[in-house]
Amino acid sequence: MRKKLKVLLVDDEQEFVETLADRLQMRDLEASTAHNGEEALSVVKGEEPDVIVLDLKMPGIDGIEVLRRVKKAYPKVEVIILTGHGSEKDEEEARSLGAFDYVKKPADLDTLVSQIKNAFKQKLKKLERLSMAVTFAEAGEFDTAREMMKGEKEKGD
């Protein structure tokens, strides 16, 4: 059984986020929701998603902080920012913290879905490189291993 793409949607606008989740489910994605930063982090802790779709403006911990913590603790998770508020500054900051993409609300669903899939592909690629690096290291090819890891690090940060 092929595993479904696991997406976590984080947004405080409940009506929006629930509807979005429904629509993603209808497109064969496994979507769960969280309504604020803390809730999001606890969900991630429980079951690590493949991709997080994250709003920036939320009560409590804001999106940027969530992004930072997720990237630190769960580096394999890809994050797409989906916000109605952001500025260029926010986009820059998000990208520098490792966001895969930055999308403005209201967003076209198909575009969003394809971005989610791309993010997932990127995640797989990263994992591949990681395992190859491990193989090289085990084979004693430390330089090559380091190269792969370096590339990984650059991409990941």
Added chain:
Amino acid sequence: MVTDSPDNSIVAPGNRDIGRGVFHSRYRRLWWYSVSFTAFVSLTPLVIMTFVNFYQYEKTLTAETIYPISQLASNSRQFMEGFLEERRAALAYIANRESYEDLCDPEKLNRVFLNMEQSFGGFVDLGVVDSDGNQCSYVGRFELEGKSYKEQDWFQEVCIKGVYVSDVFMGHRNFPHFVIAVRKDDGEKRGFYILRATIDTEVLDRYISSLDLRPSSDAFLINHEGILQTRSRYNGKAMDQCPIGTLPFASKAEVLEMTDKEGEPRIVGYAYIGQSPFIFVVLKRPKYVMGSWLRLRSDIFWLLGISVVLIMAVILWSCTYLVNRIREADYSRGKALYHMQYTNKMASIGRLAAGVAHEINNPLAIINENAGLLKDLISIKDEPPESDRLLKIADTVLKSVGRCSKITHRLLGFAKRMDPLTEHVAVGPLLEEVLSFQGKEAEYRSITISLDIPEDFPAIESDRGQLQQVFLNLLSNAFSAVDDGGRIDISLTQEDQRTVAVTIRDDGRGIPEEYIGAIFEPFFSTKGEYGTGLGLSITFGIVERLGGSISVQSKVGEGASFTVRLPVIRRS
């Protein structure tokens, strides 16, 4: 000139105000004041000094030219008086020495005459006149023997005064002469007799020549009627009427300035010669006497004139230049102020627009998703979804539309009230309205807001749009100052009968003491490159224009409290 008219529409500097140079009325006035004042201050001392010097110098010089003339006249008088006295004394001596009989003897008289002629010189004749006025003896060139002088003035004068000196007359061979007569008392028998001699004026002429006057000067004797008694260089020959007119009597030498018949100025020194009808006169032409003074005077005035012209030129040029610079500076400042206010207005509009756009995005996103969901349901299941679901979706959409419309209506309401008006403004509702714009941010950042507005608070007379700007700015600052989870308190109080006060207090980072005085200044900002520094200065300006005042209290770390006081009745 930029004027912020009371209705707060920003007036751009009028183009007609520029480019007219100094001639705009306000600047013309400034120009006139500065030119007049500077000219007065710099020229007055100069002119005063020049004239003081001028008059001092003139006085000194005049005194120094007058003095020698006076001396000359005085000395000449002394000489003349001495001369006449000598001659009189000679006659008196002869009268004392010789007896009347001897004097009447022509031969003896002749001898006396010759002696006198030899010793003194200048005697032309000598005669004796008895107390009846008859010439009883005579030595000399005229035929005077037997002549009677009884009726004549001179005879009467000498009878009374004892001595007589006559005017000069043209005598023998047309030379000028004058007569000295002396009375000799002779006791009971004859009473008295008169010894009379005629004298040549040659001595006097020689004396005058010896004065060695400048070629332009003249000296001579005149009688009391102004008739020349000696010859003169320029003023006529002997017996002519002297052109200088009569000279007032003075017991010592006098110096006068007068103009002659050609209008030329003359300095006249004269002295009445006592015991005679003569007046010694010396005439000098001021041009030559005071030649150097006149040169100096014209130099002084030329110098003064050129200095005045130069100084005025410099004053005019520099005042014009400076006033022009001031005008340009004012214009630039006006432009800058206008630009600043415009920028600020645009900035706040921009912020507002951004805020509104963000707020609308969420409802729009909801509508987007729900419409998309509708499409999904229809396309995926290939049959219309259940009515319940449909209705729910429709409801959600409508609810979101409602949210949007609230936001747009609020914006419209705000925009409408940007028009400047004086109207009754209920401050409480106004504050609530302004607060609503910040509502979301407060929620996101967990900032507690308390609004303390008394019930039935009276409306005030003011400009709603401007008040909105003021409170929007202050609130925005408060939000910037507090940390997440902080607190902002807004209160409205009636301070006294004529004033209401709105206080916005936050518990943010506070304002350092050294900045408190400066925060209302333009371009003062602690936000680094993000702050324009204009908000508070413009707010300050608006409040002032509304007739109110704004004050701040703050301590670092303890937050800040801004109080805006407004009059209940608007006064400008």
